[in-house]
Amino acid sequence: MDNLPPQPNNPTRDQRYNLIKYSLMEQNRLEDFPYIINNLSPPEDITRIANPGEFKNIKIGIIGGGMAGLSAAFELRKLGFDITIFEALKDRIGGRIYTYYFNEEKTLYSELGAMRLPVCHETTWHYIDLFNLDTRPFVQSVENGLIYANDIRVRNDSSGINVMEKIYPKYNLTPWERITPWMDLLDYGYKMQLFSMPTRVRAELVKVLAKYSPQILYWDSLNNRQLYELVGLSESAIMMLSNISSFGSSFNYYNTMDILYEYYTLTFTYLYEIIGGLVKLPEALYDSLVNDTPSEYPNIPNELLGKVNWQSGTTVNGVFYNYTNDKVVLRYKNDANTIDEMEEFDYIVCAIPFSVLRTIEIYPQFSNTKMQAIKELGYAGAQKTLLLCKERFWEQGGPNERILGGGSFTDLPILSIWYPSDFKENKQKGVLIASYNFTSDSLRLGNIPKPTRVDMIKNQVAEVHGLTFEYIDSIVEDYASIQWYNHPQSLGAFSYFLPGQKRLFSYPVTQPEYNNKVFFAGEHISVSHGWINGAALTGMKAANSIAKAAKFK
DSSP states (O other): OOOOOOOOOOOOOOHHHHHHEEEEEEHHHGGGGGHHHHSOOOOOOOOTTSSSTTTTOOEEEEESHHHHHHHHOOOOGGOOEEEEEEEEEOOOOOOOOOOOSSSSTTEEEESSSSOEEETTTHHHOOOOOTTOOEEEEOOOOOOOHHHHHHHHEOOOTTTTTHHHHGGGGGGGOOOHHSSHHHHHHHHHHHHHHHHTSSSSHHHGOOOOOOOHHHHHHHHHHHHHHHHHHHOOOOOOHHHHHHHHHHGGGTTSSHHHHHHHHHHTTTTTEEEEEEEEEHHHHHHHHHHHHOOSSSSSOOOGGGGGSEEEEEEEEEEEEEEETTTTTEEEEEEEEETTSOOEEEEEEEEEOOOHHHHTTTTSSSEEOOHHHHHHHHOOOOOOOOOOOHHHHHSSSGGGGGGGTOOOOEEESSSSTTTTEEEOOSOTTSOEEEEEEEEEEEHHHHHHHHTTHHHHHHHHHHHHHHHTTOOOHHHHHHEEEEEEEEEEGGGGGTSSOOOOOOTHHHHHHTGGGSOTTTTTEEEEGGGGSSSSSSSSHHHHHHHHHHHHHHHHHTTTT
């Protein structure tokens, strides 16, 4: 989108709203604004459901200390609940928010997990504003970024001319496809799909409903490749797009709904990052929760706040319902102990991915549909490798060669390269996201032993930039790499629905179990799969649901 208004640092709510409205007006669908904001913003404050301190001595167990568990705990504390958070990680806070620091001063860093914040994700911004965290624009695309495919290297100009002139001839495109910029080809099916829906139907993309409109259910039945075929793109065009777009072939066989959600909400139009690392957000929540006199509850006396017990390095391996006293029993093991322990709770928030919940003993089993979702829900893999470079080679060269933020894309296994948005003099050190790939590429590259993997990535980074392996190898001082499918606390990077799963699972996965004793939170039960907002919003909703259950018990 051309001539976008400038993005300020630390945008106010009004400034964020204006950016969203501008983008919607550009697409002639300003009527979507209230649906987007209302469904991605925080629910009513929990103190409107019950009074501060009302539920002293009622025990809450929270499984998982990522953003979903942290936000649930932060809200429940307002009402005086006694909260125990079981977090399997023992050496860091944040779950799949994973800022990796290369130095003690924490000035050299990048993100192994979540790395950007859409301007429309108002629940995330609610907590950013609450903790006064500093933000700046995340650069999503730049003119000088590279596309390297079919052994051809071009600059990713906003008009797409370079790709059309150099890469299009490699494919047997139709006459219409040959004269259409690749970005328009990429968007074509989704925009056609979006504008074919009435406003009220489009709004269902940001809602969790027990029943969806027939039009939503139809598109829910298709994967992304089928969508492209349906709207008339040739196989050559689909193949080309899979090679020059980072999402391309990675998500061809996933449901159209998750990508359509991102088009509807303009997720990638305006993005931000937290200065110093995204982990500052979960760390701020954690610091408040373990503080006996926090400053984030100005209207609630400290003596009314609930107690919080943070159990790090503690893995829950069993969830059981005690019919006799209507309690939920958690079985868990701390890294420091060799035997399992058991504890009863009045309510539970299950804030771990279903991929991990699948490995936990549940007795009696949850509802049939919930158990089937735990077994089948789609999870995408992702691999990231960071390189600490002693000079920022990507910022060198003339005005038409320097890459200042944004990404480069390739058909090589590394798939995409992302450059820091904090520009420096090019002789300073910098951290490059040298590879960010998904699904099959993440599994194949991510399961190669790290030293070999990193050498392959260095070689492909050199190839994309037209440099030698020897040069890249000489400037890399350190690295960090993760394959999220192999991470025991996630077993996948983020939830992504397969065809038909919105109809089957989107509503049932949100429903409580064990007679309104076990509630669920996490990006996987939200409409915002793969985003912090989905985790934070469902954590707040789970807290509110517990407050209502306790209030009207």
